Amino acid sequence: MSQKETVTIEALEARVSQIFEKIGALRDVADCLAHVIVAGERDHCAAHGLYRIEGCLRTIKAGQVKPDVEPALMSSDGAIVKVDAKMGFSNPAFAFGLPLLVEKAREFGLAAMVIQDCTHFSALWHETEAIAAHGLAGLAMCPSYATVAPFGGNAPLLGTNPLAFGWPRPNKDPYVFDFATSMAARGEIELYNRAGKPLPQGWGIDKDGKETTDPAAVLEGSMLPFGTHKGSAISTMIELLAGAMIGDLTSPEALEALGTTTLAPHHGELILALDPIKFSAGRTDNPFERAEMMLDAIAGQGARLPSQRRFAARKQTLAEGISLDENQLALLAKFEEKGLDGVSL
Template sequence: MSDDDNERRLSLSEIQLLATNVLTANGVSAAQADAVARNVTAAEADECRSHGVYRLLGYVRAVANGKADGRAVPKLVQETPAILRVDAGRGFAPLANEVGRPALIAAAQSLGIAVLAINHCYHNSAMWADLEPLAEAGLVSIGMTAGQRTVAPHGGSKPIFGTNPFAFGWPRPDGNPFVFDFATSAVARGEIELHQRAGKSIPLGWAIDADGQPTIDPALGLAGALLPFGGHKGTALALMVELLAGPMIGDLTSQESFAEDEGLGSPPLGGELIIAFDPQRFLGAGFASNMARAETLFASITNQDGVRLAGDRRLEARARSASEGVMVPIRLLEELDAARSSGIA
């Protein structure tokens, strides 16, 4: 059903089918396509447009240019009782996460803490979707991944870091877990790309041009560099993510990922690190009382007028999307239809 001349309303099931069809038509295996389609649909449901169906163009491009292996089979290895590693084989992050998640949950529940390192994956997805299932399993978790260099350090003018997102998940006894996911840049690169596609300017503070000057032109910002959020604080966090999701797990830095792409415009190739804690093992007999103390803290925040928890807006959008569907630009649907029709499968 068309709501206006520029957008069309699709149900979430239609979004998932669209994503699956576009990917499989381009030689992506059913397992890879299904995992990516679930991730893309979840992003659309939460109105996270920069990680929704728009990202399918990047997935398809990465397979078409020979960089990503759309038929890769991730391989899980338990290096120690607490350290797990998935080699994604240059496939996509959603399936690698799904392969490693059950073992990570089991190890964290057994030991109290466990770590999952994912190597050689193309990461083009929202990270909250990686941590939410862990919180639903009762685990606290921290996740991070580097990217391709697009972000300048505070005070600099040349890109060094990726948007280097950082995510956190906390289980709650009643209702949805507390999960947030944010780039360490002022905004996700996808948001600037969407502004460019829509012919909109960007706010000052998001990016600088190639000469290091502030810009509201998304094209100039994409050709220049994004800025870190919070100045030197965002830069420090970006560096932390870079080190932990790069050299610490034996994977690429953002500069190395950019060089490996050779200007083909693929999603970032690199690693992802997830640390999971089991509060029941940490707290023992004190588990219930300490989790209740956490709920008191949450309540002290949400009881203030005008305050919401990070992630609340996504959850409100999720409930709305389940009944109303989501709006997708007609132009994007046409591009995706072309990608499906000209696929190699």
């Protein structure tokens, strides 16, 4: 019989935070990483859960991200907040900059946070949910590694470049989406490869630029953007805005700088916050009530709103705790015992 253990979110956060603190992370950094990682488990997103500890530790061990730096305010000019992650993780930098972003969005109607020189490993819904929790709409985007060919191209150039959005819903979970602008995440292609199964059509091309459903050929070649030329254009926009415009690495530069996709990528991040109260000023209707009509109509068709499954899992977890299986317990025990020696480069 396999061992199982049910733990509270808080208890698991404390355990994960300890792992990072023990290998030299600042307390705030460790807590922030633990919060993000445990939120993945809480929402039943295994791919963003405890599994991520290993990648974080590996990137730290490789010297590509610093766990012992405090983010700092680089500048606060007009409606732009710039946070210097100082070669640390993006998550503590975002948490550090959020109060000022919110303040500026309320003051100016909209505002931007730029995170510079960070390493990014987590989903972007953390950012847009956090912004929505302040009653603001949020947009977040960042480059990744060059693993995706532009539409009509033949070699990796774009990243999987996630785009996330959040809209606050009164007394409800926010409307939140967060997706890769590639057809699939690289990890999904790896799963097909391990299972020896062909990919769905349109996911990738081989190293000669020819369409293929062979996952191994795609891993050697390129993934493709979602939505053909439209997704490709959006992904390119993310390279321009959250790479070139903010003076941080684009996806081909990030891959060149690191030389591998097995460590978390180093780049920047762009986050926008918009205040519906300011945007609706002078109009009679309440923007949040009108949004509910739209969202209720979507749900009324039986269409699932993005993140609904995640919020349902969260509700369950908050009531019942997080159930850890044998492998997860072994993984925690290994990193608790061995720290950075538990990962190989």
